[in-house]
Amino acid sequence: MRIQSLIIVIAIVILAGAGILSLSRTEQRVLSGWRGPLAAGEALAAPESSAPVNALVGVAEPQGRxxxxxxxxxxxxxxxxxxxxxxxxxxxxxxxxxxxxxxxxxxxxxxxxxxxxxxxxxxxxxxxxxxxxxxxxxxxxxxxxxxxxxxxxxxxxxxxxxxxxxxxxxxxxxxxxxxxxxxxxxxxxxxxxxxxxxxxxxxxxxxxxxxxxxxx
Ligand SMILES: [Zn+2]
The missing domain is CATH 2.70.70.10 (Glucose Permease (Domain IIA))
Structure with missing residues (x-):
C-alpha cells in the first residue's frame, strides 16, 4: 500500500508540473499564419469567429488610400x-x-x-x-x-x-x-x-x- 501511495503522489507531482509547463507554453503562443500539419485522423475545427484568425494579429484596418x-x-x-x-x-x-x-x-x-x-x-x-x-x-x-x-x-x-x-x-x-x-x-x-x-x-x-x- 505504501508503494502505491508513493506512486500516486509522484504521478500527481508529474501531472501538476506538466500542467504548469503547458500553461506557460500557451501564454507564449500567438496565433499567426500557419495551421501546421494535421495529426492522423484529426479534423480541422471551424474558426470560432467569422474573421480568419490569421488576419487578426496586430494589424490596423486599411485606411483605403x-x-x-x-x-x-x-x-x-x-x-x-x-x-x-x-x-x-x-x-x-x-x-x-x-x-x-x-x-x-x-x-x-x-x-x-x-x-x-x-x-x-x-x-x-x-x-x-x-x-x-x-x-x-x-x-x-x-x-x-x-x-x-x-x-x-x-x-x-x-x-x-x-x-x-x-x-x-x-x-x-x-x-x-x-x-x-x-x-x-x-x-x-x-x-x-x-x-x-x-x-x-x-x-x-x-x-x-x-x-x-x-x-x-
Ligand atoms: Zn504551409
Missing part, C-alpha cells in the same frame, strides 16, 4: 529558380483555403528536382510587395512570422529562422525580410507564404500562385 503596382504582391518570395512547391494551396494543412490558404515553398539545393533541407535552410526571403512589417516571434503555429501589410494587401511569411527587418518598418517590393527556417509547427525548413486582399471590409485569402509565387 489609393493603390499602385508596388503594393500588389508579385513574384516568388524566394526569388530562386530552384523553388519547389512542397504543399499546394487549399489542400492538406492549407484547407480550408479561406482560413489557412497558403503555399509551402522550399528549394532544390542539389538539382534532383526535389526540395531538400540542405539547400533550403537560412536562404533569403523577400517581400513580394511594399508594406509595413509586423513581426511575431516564436508564435504558434507560424513560428517566427512576418506580415507585410498595406492598404489593400498583406502577405504572410512563416517558420522563419531569423529576421532581416524590424517590427513596424516599411519595406519595398523585393526587399530582404528574413531567412527560411522551421520554427513553429513545422517538420522541416520551408516558407509558408500567404496572400490576403482587403475586400468588402475584410481580409480575404487568395491563392499565392495567382500572384506569381512560383515565378522566377
Amino acid at each position: 489609393g493603390l499602385d503596382a508596388a503594393l500588389v504582391p508579385a513574384g516568388n518570395p524566394l526569388r530562386a529558380p530552384n523553388t519547389v512547391l512542397t504543399q499546394g494551396y487549399g489542400v492538406g494543412t492549407h484547407a480550408p483555403a479561406s482560413v489557412w490558404g497558403a503555399v509551402d515553398l522550399a528549394l532544390d539545393g542539389n538539382g534532383d528536382g526535389r526540395a531538400d533541407p540542405e539547400g533550403t535552410w537560412n536562404q533569403p526571403v523577400y517581400a513580394t510587395h511594399a508594406g509595413r512589417v509586423t513581426i511575431t516571434r516564436d508564435s504558434w503555429p507560424g513560428g517566427n512570422h512576418i506580415w507585410v501589410t498595406n492598404d489593400q494587401y498583406r502577405t504572410g511569411y512563416a517558420h522563419l529562422a531569423g529576421f532581416a527587418v524590424s517590427d513596424g518598418q516599411w519595406v519595398n517590393a523585393g526587399e530582404l525580410i528574413g531567412y527560411i527556417g522551421s520554427t513553429g509547427m513545422s517538420s522541416g525548413p520551408h516558407l509558408d507564404y500567404q496572400v490576403w486582399v482587403w475586400r468588402d471590409g475584410k481580409w480575404v485569402n487568395e491563392n499565392p500562385l495567382n500572384y506569381g509565387a512560383l515565378d522566377n
Whole structure:
C-alpha cells in the first residue's frame, strides 16, 4: 500500500508540473499564419469567429488610400529558380483555403528536382510587395512570422529562422525580410507564404500562385 501511495503522489507531482509547463507554453503562443500539419485522423475545427484568425494579429484596418503596382504582391518570395512547391494551396494543412490558404515553398539545393533541407535552410526571403512589417516571434503555429501589410494587401511569411527587418518598418517590393527556417509547427525548413486582399471590409485569402509565387 505504501508503494502505491508513493506512486500516486509522484504521478500527481508529474501531472501538476506538466500542467504548469503547458500553461506557460500557451501564454507564449500567438496565433499567426500557419495551421501546421494535421495529426492522423484529426479534423480541422471551424474558426470560432467569422474573421480568419490569421488576419487578426496586430494589424490596423486599411485606411483605403489609393493603390499602385508596388503594393500588389508579385513574384516568388524566394526569388530562386530552384523553388519547389512542397504543399499546394487549399489542400492538406492549407484547407480550408479561406482560413489557412497558403503555399509551402522550399528549394532544390542539389538539382534532383526535389526540395531538400540542405539547400533550403537560412536562404533569403523577400517581400513580394511594399508594406509595413509586423513581426511575431516564436508564435504558434507560424513560428517566427512576418506580415507585410498595406492598404489593400498583406502577405504572410512563416517558420522563419531569423529576421532581416524590424517590427513596424516599411519595406519595398523585393526587399530582404528574413531567412527560411522551421520554427513553429513545422517538420522541416520551408516558407509558408500567404496572400490576403482587403475586400468588402475584410481580409480575404487568395491563392499565392495567382500572384506569381512560383515565378522566377
Ligand atoms: Zn504551409
